[in-house]
Amino acid sequence: MSEVILAVNDVTKSYGDNKALKGMSLELKSGEILGLLGPNGAGKSTLINCICGLLKPDSGNLKMFDLDLKDDRQLIEARAKMGVVPQEIALVEELSAYENCMYIGGLYGLKGGELKDSVEEALNFVDLWDRRKDRPGKYSGGMKRRLNIACGLVHKPTLLLMDEPTVGVDPQSRNYILESVRQLNDEGTTVIYSSHYMEEVEALCDHIVIMDLGETVAEGTFSSLIAEVNDTETINISLAKPIDDTKVLAEIDSIPGVTNVENNGTELSVISERGNNNFNEIIAKLGEFKQDFTSIDLARVSLEDVFLDKTGKKLRD
């Protein structure tokens, strides 16, 4: 059984009257990628800032490897094992990529050859070693993001906190970053990945915490979250021509598991209970009535639907 390396217990944080965190609790096991998913203002960044010690929580406990993160001395000890990739590009413009990594690496206590080797490794990891002498001003947005990541992992942290690391980057750089996170995780780094992009969280994370208004609205694996909120699936079929014989609709409706059939011209929607595996039967019925189709799509339930189900609003509202 994996070791719990981070325990957040009933943490609250307010900014004046605004309660940013309302008793957040979670556990992170070694080797996991934990996804924090939620809209802007959900409290993701506040939680990450409380974990890395930039913010002091009003109440609750934070422990990493049995170190109390609310104690200044133990927090500094914990930080040596913790890497942070902030949402903003936090680079010194007057320093080259190499010097930026050297600067940050030195502040984690790395020195001499060990520091140089770590910087080389980090820059190679984000594929910027060949551009190490350039200053960030000469980089594209995606390259700056990658350098931002390199600075966060130069000291080879056990736990990497990534706060929306793909905001404002092109699809190619985003894919690169996601691949990098996977690779880091494969090499043993535990990751907390905050995002409001459900596709990223869905693709990356073993363990997902959906947040809204400073609290957890759902938590679990992707499949458990989906199963929790919806037990139906929708099959959308585009027909080659409108249905001639409405008898086909009654036939499809009678297939075990199908709960509803809707037809609008050449568009046919079949709602079915999840796990009935009646997909082939529906296709067969269309064939019996000579109804050709041009496309068929099984609409999957997404984390968006989970969020909608739990909060009554869309994730990107």
Place this chain on the structure above:
Amino acid sequence: MIFHVIKYTIISNLRDIKSIVSYIVFPIILIGILGSALSLVFEPGQLPEIKAGIVMNDQGGLAEILQDNLTEGELNDIIAVKEFDSLEDAKTAIKNDEIEFFYEIPEGIDDREPLEKVEVKLWTSNTSSIQSTVGEIVLDTNLNAFNTIDALANNESMLRSYEYRNYIVNETISSKENRPGAIGFYSVTMMVMALIYGSAIAAKEYELSMHGDIGNRLQVTSISTTALLLAKVLSSVILVFLQGIIVFLVSKFAFNANWGDNFSLVILTIFLGALMSVLFGIAICVIVGNPERIGGLLTVLIPVMTFISGGFTSTAIGGILAKITPNYQLQNTILAIVYDYGSDRVQGGLLSIMAIILVLLAITIIFGRRRRA
């Protein structure tokens, strides 16, 4: 880790061309511009030697006293009086532009009756000149004194002679050697302005270490906040001190500015100025609490503070406001060192700067703790 932060802070600041131009090049350019343009304001005007003459028609004792008064003593420094044998010779000398004017001492001064008038004449060329005016003033002054004494002697039956006594105590305030010229003055005040610009550097470094994206990144590393802040203060002091030294060296060797003989004391004062300036910038940041705009604000305010403290005009124009600017005490202390205004003023100035440093340090610690709490 403190030295690590100092190293990279200094490297990044030395590459910040915009700041270097604002904080070092700008004051150096101003030394050149103001030092040249306003040099006449600082240099005392040199009156050319005035060539004059005197014709003595009387060789009596009183006439000789009058002649001595018109031609000897300190007047020799500005008026060279040549004695002519005849009126015609003196007139010819004026026509030939050999002299500007001459005095004609009449006959019978000693032999005249009490209260009998005799006329001393001033002959000048028909082209009026400042030199002739000087001659007129000198003659007027002497005759007034002469007449007064003559009147007293007659009224009180005193002997018709008097002893010249100088009742004016003349004390030199400054000589040519220890009075700043334009280049010397602006070298000091612009160097002080460069030092005070250090408060903007300190504010920027405070912002970079305690706030903002880079500040957050630094604060989540293994360095403590106190060590980080200390490193930023030390790096700012080093940078500002270097700024001051660069302006000092450029003004000395490129503009040939006078920095006196006591370089070690000047450099110590530059260091204290750098420390004061850095603490001034950080104190403002901790008081205001939101340092985001403080650096930019200080960059605008510093030339204004230099102006009201007399850094541009040689006279403080802000009254009490001038005295509370960080420039005032610093530039006056350095001027006192360079131009040897006396050890009391130098010691007083240095003690005042150290007192200001302690006050700023106390403000920084007190407000800083409140902010962190």
